[in-house]
Amino acid sequence: MITRQQCKKIIDLALAYARGKADGIEVMVSASDVATSRFANNEMTQNQAPYSVGISVRVQKNGRQARVSSDDRSPAGIRKLVDNALVAAGFLEKDEDMLPLYQPSGKNGAAATNRSDAKTAKLGPKDRALAVKEIIAVAKANGLNASGVYSAGQSVHAIGNSQGLFEFHQETEAECSITMTGGNSSGWSKSHQTQADRLNPKRLAELAAQKALASANPIELPAGHYTVILEPSAVLDLLGFLWYDFAGTSHTDKLSCLLGKVGKKVLGDNITIEDNCKHSMQAGSSFDGEGVARRTLTLVENGVIKNLVHGRRSARDFKTEPTGHGVTEPSSMGEYPVNLVVAGGDTTVEEMIRTTKKGILLTRVWYVREVDPTAKIVTGMTRDGTFYVEDGKISAGTFNFRFNVSLIDLLNRVVALGPSERTAGEETFPAVVPAMKVTDFNMSSTTRF
Amino acid sequence: MKTGANMQKLAEYALEVANESGASYADVRIIHQESQVIETKDLAVAGVNIGESSGVGIRVLCGGGWGFASTQDITRKGLAKAIKTAIETAKASASCLEHPVTLAPESAYNAVWVSPYTKDPFAISLETKVGVLLAAAKIMKAVKGVTLAQGEMTFIREKKYFANSEGSRIDQTFIRSSCGIVAHATGKDDRQTRSWPNSFGGQHELAGWEMVEKWDLTGNAQRIAEEAVALLSADPCPQGVRDIIIGSSQLGLQIHESCGHPSELDRALGQEINMAGASFLTPDKLGNLKYGSSLVNLVADATARGALGSFGFDDEGVLAQKVYLVKNGIFTGYLSSRDTAHMIDLKRSGGAMRSESWNKVPIIRMTNISLEPGNAGTLEDLIADTKDGILFESNKSWSIDNLRYNFQFSTEIAWEIKNGKRVRLLKNASYGGITPEFWGSCDAICGPSDYVEWGLPNCGKGQPMQTMWTGHGASPARFRNVQVGMAHAVKGDE
Structure with missing residues (x-):
């Protein structure tokens, strides 16, 4: 993997070459070395070990800016990259909205987050195969089919600019997701961690297998409004559609469902959300797309919308300080909260089930899409472990449902919260969220399985 | 980027090393891609x-397992190192296999293929491109009530050299443009x-700058701006069961989700079940399932000129083909690959293995999945033939279950039709159903004059996720007794 020193050398070379040619230059180096073993029907189907390093420069000249990217790390390639960016900027009209590059104020910049694990970085194809064999053994022992992925590796991200900025972040990651299928049922589990030791593929396989077995011979329930227990993955893949509504730019562009609602009580008393890159269950760098240190920020406190996140341009427009959530510039998006932590409670999923007379337990939601941006209605499907809860017990697996729900309404009807945990889904990046029990969840139709 | 003879020499070297390292099969893709996004x-x-x-x-087969x-x-040293990793990875795969990979036979080709275009988009200045977008923005912003105007263009040039251990040597160049x-x-x-x-990035074609001129952004800016404002005061889409007409671009996405994905053979075999899902079109239904009405003919055509999902050869060197997925309403075929073909007794791959880039492994993807035109005339003819219905146009949201039965779509705009005429603008329009029932209700398809090859640039599949360029040709079509308006029916009592 490319080192801090190698990144610094690339960045310094680009800065030196651009001196006198550009008014400002920002250089980013990103690298990824994450290998993935895929399995299906109890055998390995794909096994990939890609490795890539990319360089990207943003130049500013005469009030214009352009970004150019390449993967040519040679000195000649870096010089060509800077030249191309200058040529591209020269073709553009003056950007009245452009800000000069970020100038770090403190000596130490963003306090680094240590998310690199030597053991995880060294995992190879044999290690991944061992994990896959363990998963397949659980499937076979239960008469099921296992499918899924086991991946591990590391990534690097560095940024520097002509204002004296240099930040570097290295991180390892390991992910395991498993679908166990039986004759007419399925179960799923997933975990994404910065250390492979935290994954426990066998335990994930057992969880998925339990769900597949428990949902065998599903019954078909009618569409309607149900009390629903959402496991953390289901919560995450729904709430992911709210995150951009906390971006300052989504408010200036009049795109947010929270327009005019900052400072007001919009969600239930029990909803508190923060963005906190330093949280022990979070991942990612401590600086944003322009190198600004990420701040911990309360977005929602007891249902009241407290803060928005701001990149530098949005902060200027709102006459406030940037919060360290800017995306790579230039961009129309502006900023994005990426280290979400939704405050939990102390009600376990088992306790939620025990206190439910009639309801549905959801393992996972799928293909969630926004259908109304202002009412924040989303649609989607349930899958891989949907259960009917009756008189405090899981009584059967059910056919899957399509839902149409307003996320604002949903977050006003949360009657119980589980402990927050690092959670991975498929619709958005991992976050720290709890299980939730909500009332009046609109299941609008069913499907055939 | 290595070019010409140098690149070919490196590919030969890589194949030689793979062979010496014990690979029973190997293929090499050397790719150079340039892009502009404005x-x-x-x-x-x-x-x-x-x-x-x-x-x-580099993809290798070793001991019956795949490694990538x-x-x-792009030097001898770099390739040798990558092959070593691929071989180790393949051996690890082989240790978790009960059924070694079997490849369907394919001829060896020595070919050069270039996608059709008339105006090289990389020869058009950034100034001209930005000028078109800003001119359109100026028109949109002049319409009272428009709060945000956005524009986008993307141009990609991809050069791909493919060589495999069976003798294929294929050089392809793709020009993709969108606005x-x-x-x-x-x-x-x-x-x-x-x-x-x-919606979602505009139109995307395997074409040059001429496609930007054809779609006339400035000529349509005022109309769409006025429609956006008019929708604010429009009536909401009613709820209930109605006859519906689906416009060409929305029907393109309907085909993508409800026919394209379920006819991917890897899904049908359960290989994508963990994330992208499986398919209700299981092999036992091939040749006997009534997928749609007898008017419905759906084809996977990688040879369609200028369509986004076209190519000369797929990413495992299989010649582009045209395969019927649904013929006269009956499910008849799959999108397939060399390593899945034998599982349903196909003699040859259907040629659908595609990869997002050089660092992603090829997987089964859609090519151009299209609905063949019918004989219902133009869209206006079809509206005139409809007594009581709703016309849906331009996708706003899309969702379908993981076996591709239950779908729900919303569109940006809709119109109520009464006695053959558009009588009322409708907002927040949605429709949904169950795939075979829905296609079974198709009773009219417009003719070739209204047929458009729509392009989708971001079809997601695989783990890690890959996006892909797919095409979907469609003329507007009518469907009877479809559920509408369910997306906004969210209130209720427990």
């Missing part, structure tokens, strides 16, 4: 991103959006 927001340039990427993807590795170090504009109107507790030529 975004405007209101009357300013929001982003210009110019990219270049080169690398090699990639490298940006689109969007007008947003935000009112009190409501936001409405209109796009042109299509």
